[in-house]
Amino acid sequence: MRSVIRLGLIMACALALSACGTASPPPTAPTAAPAATAAAAPKPTAAPTTASAAAPTTAAAKPTAPGAAAAPAEDLNALYQAAKQEGELSFYTTLNTNNGQPVIEKFMARYPGVKVNYNRQTSEKLEEVMNQEAKAGKMGWDVVECNEDVFVRFVASKYLQEYAPGVAAKYPDNLKDPSKMWVTDRVNAFAPSLNTNLVKPEEYPKTWDDLTKPNWKGRIAVEQGSVLLFTATKAEWGDAKALTFWKGIAANNPSIRSGNTESAQLLAAGEFPLAVNIYTGEPNRLALQGAPTKVTPVDPVFLQLQLIGLGAKSAHPNAAKLFINWFLDDEGQKALNENGILAARPDIFQQAAGYLGDTRIVPIKPEIAEKSGADTDEWRQTMGID
Amino acid sequence: MALSLGRALTRPAALRFRIDGRYFWAALIVAVLAWLTIVPIVRLVVGSLTDPETGQLTLANYVRVYSSASTRDLFINTIVFAIGSCVVSFVFGTGLAWIIERTDTPFRRFFYVVAIVPIIVPGIVTTIAWLFLLSPQIGWINSIAKSAFGLTDSPFNVYTLPGMMWVEGLGASPLVFLLMSAAFKSMDPSLEESASVSGANWFTTLRKVTLPLMLPTIVSVMLIVFVRVMEGFEVPAIIGLPGRIQVLTSKIYVALAKTPKDEGTAGVLATLFVLMSIAGILLYRQLIKRSDRYATVGGKAYRPRPIQLGRMRYVTFGLLIAYTVVIIVLPMIIMLWMSFQPFITPPTVEGLGRMTLRNYQRMLTFPNVVEATRNSVFLAIGAALICTFFAAVVAWVALRGRIAGKSLIDILAFMPIAIPGIVMGAALLAMYVSFPIPIYGTIWVLLVAYATRFFPYGMRSASSSLVQVRRELEEAAEVSGASWLARFRCIVLPLLRPGLLAGGIYILIVSMRELSSSALLASPNAPVLAVLILEFQEAGNYAAVAALSVMLVVALAALVSLLQFLGAKIGVQMQ
Numbered sequence: 018m019r020s021v022i023r024l025g026l027i028m029a030c031a032l033a034l035s036a037c038g039t040a041s042p043p044p045t046a047p048t049a050a051p052a053a054t055a056a057a058a059p060k061p062t063a064a065p066t067t068a069s070a071a072a073p074t075t076a077a078a079k080p081t082a083p084g085a086a087a088a089p090a091e092d093l094n095a096l097y098q099a100a101k102q103e104g105e106l107s108f109y110t111t112l113n114t115n116n117g118q119p120v121i122e123k124f125m126a127r128y129p130g131v132k133v134n135y136n137r138q139t140s141e142k143l144e145e146v147m148n149q150e151a152k153a154g155k156m157g158w159d160v161v162e163c164n165e166d167v168f169v170r171f172v173a174s175k176y177l178q179e180y181a182p183g184v185a186a187k188y189p190d191n192l193k194d195p196s197k198m199w200v201t202d203r204v205n206a207f208a209p210s211l212n213t214n215l216v217k218p219e220e221y222p223k224t225w226d227d228l229t230k231p232n233w234k235g236r237i238a239v240e241q242g243s244v245l246l247f248t249a250t251k252a253e254w255g256d257a258k259a260l261t262f263w264k265g266i267a268a269n270n271p272s273i274r275s276g277n278t279e280s281a282q283l284l285a286a287g288e289f290p291l292a293v294n295i296y297t298g299e300p301n302r303l304a305l306q307g308a309p310t311k312v313t314p315v316d317p318v319f320l321q322l323q324l325i326g327l328g329a330k331s332a333h334p335n336a337a338k339l340f341i342n343w344f345l346d347d348e349g350q351k352a353l354n355e356n357g358i359l360a361a362r363p364d365i366f367q368q369a370a371g372y373l374g375d376t377r378i379v380p381i382k383p384e385i386a387e388k389s390g391a392d393t394d395e396w397r398q399t400m401g402i403d
Numbered sequence: 404m405a406l407s408l409g410r411a412l413t414r415p416a417a418l419r420f421r422i423d424g425r426y427f428w429a430a431l432i433v434a435v436l437a438w439l440t441i442v443p444i445v446r447l448v449v450g451s452l453t454d455p456e457t458g459q460l461t462l463a464n465y466v467r468v469y470s471s472a473s474t475r476d477l478f479i480n481t482i483v484f485a486i487g488s489c490v491v492s493f494v495f496g497t498g499l500a501w502i503i504e505r506t507d508t509p510f511r512r513f514f515y516v517v518a519i520v521p522i523i524v525p526g527i528v529t530t531i532a533w534l535f536l537l538s539p540q541i542g543w544i545n546s547i548a549k550s551a552f553g554l555t556d557s558p559f560n561v562y563t564l565p566g567m568m569w570v571e572g573l574g575a576s577p578l579v580f581l582l583m584s585a586a587f588k589s590m591d592p593s594l595e596e597s598a599s600v601s602g603a604n605w606f607t608t609l610r611k612v613t614l615p616l617m618l619p620t621i622v623s624v625m626l627i628v629f630v631r632v633m634e635g636f637e638v639p640a641i642i643g644l645p646g647r648i649q650v651l652t653s654k655i656y657v658a659l660a661k662t663p664k665d666e667g668t669a670g671v672l673a674t675l676f677v678l679m680s681i682a683g684i685l686l687y688r689q690l691i692k693r694s695d696r697y698a699t700v701g702g703k704a705y706r707p708r709p710i711q712l713g714r715m716r717y718v719t720f721g722l723l724i725a726y727t728v729v730i731i732v733l734p735m736i737i738m739l740w741m742s743f744q745p746f747i748t749p750p751t752v753e754g755l756g757r758m759t760l761r762n763y764q765r766m767l768t769f770p771n772v773v774e775a776t777r778n779s780v781f782l783a784i785g786a787a788l789i790c791t792f793f794a795a796v797v798a799w800v801a802l803r804g805r806i807a808g809k810s811l812i813d814i815l816a817f818m819p820i821a822i823p824g825i826v827m828g829a830a831l832l833a834m835y836v837s838f839p840i841p842i843y844g845t846i847w848v849l850l851v852a853y854a855t856r857f858f859p860y861g862m863r864s865a866s867s868s869l870v871q872v873r874r875e876l877e878e879a880a881e882v883s884g885a886s887w888l889a890r891f892r893c894i895v896l897p898l899l900r901p902g903l904l905a906g907g908i909y910i911l912i913v914s915m916r917e918l919s920s921s922a923l924l925a926s927p928n929a930p931v932l933a934v935l936i937l938e939f940q941e942a943g944n945y946a947a948v949a950a951l952s953v954m955l956v957v958a959l960a961a962l963v964s965l966l967q968f969l970g971a972k973i974g975v976q977m978q
Contacts, residue, residue: 113942118770136927139941141660145829146923153837241644242660273647275640275656278943286748287541288534299943306745307757393661402647403473 091183093342097128099335105132106336109147110162111140111323112203116356123352124343131336140167147176156330159337162202162344166245166386168324172198180327182338184345191380192322192361199324201361202344203353204380206373207246207319210281210300213309215290221313225250228293229265236290239271239400240280243294247396248389249319249381263399266293273402285310296321301372302357314376321381322361429806432797436815439855443830444677444818451670455663464667474654481650484567485632489625491572496579497621499726501609504587507709508719515584516963517727522577522912523955524738525936526637528948532734532741533570534641535749537561543737543749562646571638573730575628578909582864585905586620587613589871589898592708605710619697622690623867626683627820627860634676634823651675655823673826680821684814691802691870698873735956741949762950771930778846779915779932786853787911791903793854794861798869799895803877813866820859824919827856832923846929852920857910864909868902869895908966912959 100106110117114137121133138146140163150156151174161171171177172194179197192201209222215236222228228237250259272289274280281299284292285308292300297318300310325344331337343349350360354369397403454461468474499518503511521529536544539557548558560566594616598608614621639650655672658665691697712719741747743758766772794816801812819827831852835843842848872895880890896903921933932951939947 114770114938115942115944134927137938138922142922145832149829149832149836152833155836155843238645272645275644278941279641279945282531282747282943282945283534285746286535288538289540303746308746308748390661390663393657397657402644402649 091338091342093183093339096335096339096342097131100128100333100339101130103333103336104130105134106159106333106340107134107136107157108160108162108340109136109138109143109158110160111138111143111164112162112358113137116353116358119356120344120349120352123348124340127343127348128339131339133340140164143167144170147171148174151176156328157332158328159331159333160325160340161328162323162325164205164386165201165322165324165381165383166389168199168326169383169387171326176329177326178329178331180338180341182342182345184342187364188345188362191382192363194324194383199326199383200341200345201322201380202325202349203323203361204359204366205296205298205321205323206314206359206370206378207243207249207294207321208297208312208314208373208376209291209293210284210295210297210310210312211291212284212287212289213311215287221311222291222315224315225262226265227315228291229262229269231269233291234269237266237269237271238274238280238284238289238292239266240277240292240295241273241275241397241400241402242277244393244396245321245381245386245389246294246319247399248385248392249379251392252381252385253317253319253379260399263396267400271400273400281310297373298357298359305357312372314373317377317379318373319379319381321386322383324383428796429800429804432793432800433812433815436797436812439851439858440815440818442834443822443827443855446830446833447670447673447677447822447826449670450666451674453667453670455665455667464671468668468671473649474651477649477651477654480564480648481633481652484564484571484648484650485629487565487568488572488575488632489628491568492575492579492628493621493625495573495576495726495730496624497583497614498722499576499580500583500587501613502719502723504584505592505613505710506712506716506719508712508716508723510720511723512967514723514727515967516960517731518580519577519908519912519963520956520960521574521731521734522909523915523959524952525916525918525940525948526574527641527940527945528738528741528952529574529734530570530637530641531747531945532737533566533573534561535737535747536733537566537569541749544733560646561642562648564646564648566646567638567642567648570642571632571635574638575631578860579624579628581905581909582620582624582867582902583617585864585868585901586617586871588901589868590616595710596708599710605712605715608710616697619687619691619870620867622687623863626680626687626817627863630676630680630683630821633679634673634821636823636825652823655826659825669826673822676821676823677818680817681814684817685810688810688813697870738949738952738956741946742953744946747945747949762944762947763954765944765947766935766950766954769935772935775930775932775935778849778929782846782849782853782931783911783914785850786857786914787907789850789854790857790861790910791865791907794858794865794906795896795899795903796891798862798865799891802866802869803874813862816862817859819855824856828852828920828923831855831920835924843924844926844928846931848924849921849929849931852924853914853917856917856920857914860910860913861903861906864902864906865899868899872898908963915955 108121112120114135117135117137121135125131125133136146136158143161143163144167147158147161150158156176161168161176163171177198181193181197182200185193185200188200193199209225209228211221220232227233247259247263250262253259254262271293274283274292277295278299280292280295281303283289284295284300285303287309297312297314300308301312303310304312325341327334327337327341345362347365350362350365351368353360354365359369360366394403451464452460452462454463499514502508503514503518534542536542537559539545539560539562542557542559542561545557545559548554549556552558561570590613594612595608598612599605603611634652636652636656639648639653640656642648643650643653651672655669658668658672737750740750740754742762743760744754745757745759745761748754797812797816800806801809801816804812822830831848835848835851837843838848842851876894876898877890880894885893916933916936918933918937921931922937925931925934936948936951939945939951
């Protein structure tokens, strides 16, 4: 046994040494620490006046002010005082850490004493986690933010509660839910993207249909997961025209790829000259870093909406509401833009969407996005990947 | 776990059980194994038998999947892909292990480090590196070959079945290398010596004596590789899909990407993998029934003596160099290059101007990076210790235990490997989110998940090493009155050491980058490195993943060298 223990010790020591300079692995579970520090940090100076405190805490059950003119009714300061007592909130999102962390840090700097616990997943995984947690009766999260096609299922599963933040008044009707389950906070745009080393300017597509022309044969790539765009084109153009278009794409023998970001990376690397149906964010970000990528907006640019809403069993409703308000208002929206994400609020969207030009924009309605799941088989058959 | 078990075993009376301690512990082992493996598999099978619309039990999923023509084509593709990858990994892994462990090739110890370092590199980085080497459009090797030989077409195309086998097989070859070299290490070379005394040359000896003796290990490791290739996602998604080569996992991926999720189809296919792995284990057990044929570790003392290759040793040295340059260094150069670029590109002159340290800076300043490293190291050590020691006990029970149903234990211990990572991740999440002991959201749930995922590796390496050990040693000790624990501790464990160490090293390294269950189970309170990798991967920041890989490779190379150094020291002490 001695030699066995020795072996174990060697393995342990050697690994500890290699751990990027960290002295030793901690034998204890580091779980409770963040919550504890967060709870200790905020020391509410004085109890808020009963009148102002009552409004935000009870608002969890029922929105106080029905109708769109709620803006002045929401006292952010009172919300902040109540949020500080809660001390933290848990934010479930598909916003990746690279882009999301700086935004969240801005919030925490603006509202000291309210810590955001950030749980970041891809949408499929987020759904898996939320479904399983709901089944186990663990719905303590406060705010969820993700793409519309998944979000609508959260609404259907009653994971959300009605909440019309005051700031929603600044959003047009097509970007917020009439039944107050969500507001659109950011968007992903769909437009063709190309590699400028491999495509001459005179070849740049002017319309979606250009991509079905023979000069693109064997030069385009299709992201297999973009069923949403397929569904959106059917809604916009009618089934027949949309199918003709996508069959034309399939006839051009596209390279089928898996993953939006991966496709953008390979586009930049020159693996294929043009990507038909990937989000524009990544090629645009790469272009800003000097990659030979270019987004070529054609009529129309489709927008996938990312929605934000308040958890049905939110354990920190005031902190959650404060966060949603901030996220949808100037500071949050600008912070999103600064981190290369297209903020949804039209005035702020304009500031970041210059590369989309003045091309017509079609936001994909959640009720259309809802249908994309059922289109998967048809999409794959059309692309010849079944 | 194994330690506390050992302590308890020394005082069975304290437990006040009147039954034989051996049966008690065998039952406990079966219970733990059953919990770890049967629960996710039952979930899988139930999913495969459930109608997604109505939730009622039905065979419709099986009928639908098995009657579709595409399933048959994909099945054939999958089998061809898996066999081809096995061949690639076997040739490289075994060849390296033989040269390094059994011959007098110069500098062979150095190549030990070279052979196992690639394990730490995340699959996405290796796969993309091979795209950048072998793609007909942008592949480096292709453009060099084209300009060197004046070709108009690219000689290599990675988007083919052989291309997939190459990348996947190379990915698995370090594992083959580790387990095979452990087997070579503990083999008594006297049979080889007899062969060469009788006039056989080294090749005949290798073919007629060495490899047949290695059969249990070969079958064990090929079983792992075969099943792993079958359930792997990365290569089919990145290389297979653009090449229009679909395999069964592509179908699972699509089924799970649908809304609502088609868990029926995914379940049917994953069940097929599980059945095939059970068949593999039964085959293995059949093969080692007369296990004494393979047992060369007996009562006689021996010292492994390397085979004198004569002039041939410069050839084997050349082979090691060629392997290192083509298989290790070229992809590593691509990885290193990518890590200094703002976005991934194949190496070009104009790219030189874009070189940047930002990826490293970003990696090191990422929130929680220190905590994540610490957690990952802790988990890797924990998973490796649990899997190897627990596996040693379980392997002993499955091979030597005097109880009925031993093959069931073997099957139970191997099954988790057959379940595709994303399916397993979801099953583990469902199991532990409402587990009465509140481990969900802590680091402990990951330890359990890793132990479940990697136990089969520990089990296979322990089992194939145990087959090499003759029973006579234990029997002698038993006759002399040694308890089971004393025998296990003083005889079995020391003799299994090379195999356990090989399995342990592998588990330790892959735990650092386990993605599929980490993604679902890691909580923001307990970050791990794997989640960092995923974050950057999903954010499209492959350059940052490459930077992390470079750092991991450097750390691992240092670690392995240190281990080798310490290992050599222990070896001296023991003599």
